[in-house]
Amino acid sequence: MINSLAKIDLKKHREQFPGLKNKSYFNFGGQGTMPQAAIEAILETHQYIQEVGPFSGKINAWLIQRSTWLRESLAEELGTTAATITLTENVTAGCNIALWGIDWQPGDRLLMTDCEHPGVIATVEEIARRFQVEVAICPILDTLNRGNATEVIEQYLTANTRLVVLSHLLWNTGQVLPLKEIVEVCHNYQTNNKPIRVLADAAQSAGSLALNLPESGVDYYAFTGHKWFCGAAGVGGLYISEAAFDSLQPTFIGWRGVKLDSQGQPQAWKSDGQKFEVATSAYPEYEGLRSAIAVHQAWGTTQQRYQTICELSQYLWSSLQQIDRVECLKDTAPEAGLVSFQIADIKHQQLVETLEKQGFFLRTIAKPDCIRACVHYLTLPEEIERLVEAISNSLSH
Incomplete structure (x- = not known):
């Protein structure tokens, strides 16, 4: 069961991260979303x-x-x-x-x-x-x-x-x-x-x-x-x-x-x-x-967080594989939270911009030319499902 390792509820835990509200965030490899406690600590x-x-x-x-x-x-x-x-x-x-x-x-x-x-x-x-x-x-x-x-x-x-x-x-x-x-x-x-x-x-x-x-x-x-x-x-x-x-x-x-x-x-x-x-x-x-x-430490150990990241990235990787024209760079399940993929006959940057308008935050990589999605232990399985559905819908239009 994904996200089942911690002693505290993940959805409740996520409420501490204002950057996760009203969007599906897959850009942790660029910049993470700060918890409210960190923002307050800086100001205080x-x-x-x-x-x-x-x-x-x-x-x-x-x-x-x-x-x-x-x-x-x-x-x-x-x-x-x-x-x-x-x-x-x-x-x-x-x-x-x-x-x-x-x-x-x-x-x-x-x-x-x-x-x-x-x-x-x-x-x-x-x-x-x-x-x-x-x-x-x-x-x-x-x-x-x-x-x-x-x-x-x-x-x-x-x-x-x-x-x-x-x-x-x-x-x-x-x-x-x-x-x-x-x-x-x-x-x-x-x-x-x-x-x-x-x-x-x-x-x-x-x-x-x-x-x-x-x-x-x-x-x-x-x-x-x-x-x-x-x-x-x-x-x-x-x-x-x-x-x-x-x-x-x-x-x-x-x-x-x-x-x-x-x-x-x-x-x-x-x-x-x-x-x-x-x-x-x-x-x-x-x-x-x-x-x-x-x-982070209040939710789980470094090993527990890493295990959850791997479970979630595998879920994203396997779900993307089901979409026609989508090919993940790795042909085996990822060992970390970065999932890079390519889509045939489409400009990657254009798709990323379209997805951002829908509330999904990803990025492109120049070499190799691909899209990168990052999942953290904070990511919800339903966010992954919505992202995969949004990509699939974009390619069908």
Whole structure:
């Protein structure tokens, strides 16, 4: 029975999310819908800061405590410790910290998949230009329904490869890469007696998959709070493993990342994830994300939420398969909440716009050309049924 895992009623739980009212929302991979508690936490934090006094000693200590609590909340969701978490603005910021923090040398090689986000691609291209780094692209897209992603990546590793950049859950096709297996292959492929590091773009995996990052062995894991965690835009994070921490140096530097002496002068880097934090941030949004995570945790564990997401995505995937002219990119049931599909003889963007007028929110993807629908544990089976019916009706006219 779909959505039967939680101890509390889902429809009642959904009432906390104003963005789910009067629409059928399938865009969690772009931006999640914030719970009312998160919105109120942001507003209350702004008001409290003004009442106490911005930049007062009391409010500064209060904000430091709240930042610590957010790291702890994120760490709990990711199966790690707060010391491994750097608070950032979004996935791209986290990826930039890792990408620019490596001591690149001319002739080094960076391996990237052919399914990465434009923000990461552009960063890699600039690093290649600036440091004379060789960039290789491995064909992961072709492994969606055949082949072995781990073996493909292993075939592209060389003696001068320093870093592998991939997405744990591909944003375009919905494929979940076997992260632990890939990391093991990269770490075992020693270059100059050093393991090849792995940077994972976790835009679609954090908040949707059930994660234990230390167990995966991944070196850097960049995520955001505004997608599957349903927080406000502007808050994300970067996980850095204990083994990889000392190999990464800050590029953007500010007072939050350093220890100060009695004269307020920088003396040393901080010894945990705060080392890579810079300066003043959107602290009220921190409270919003922490509140959003608490709302999710009230419904079920990360494993329960993930199991429900998979049940719902399988329901959507199998229902779409019944419509003539519709073909899902994956030929087996999805392992996550992204369901990408193509429709013959129609402009995908035109259909998405038509559906939005009817209250269904989806998006198109350029490569491969397709429509992407995202289901969360918050999605109702009847919403899926209505979406499938709306698509079918649109194609019959």
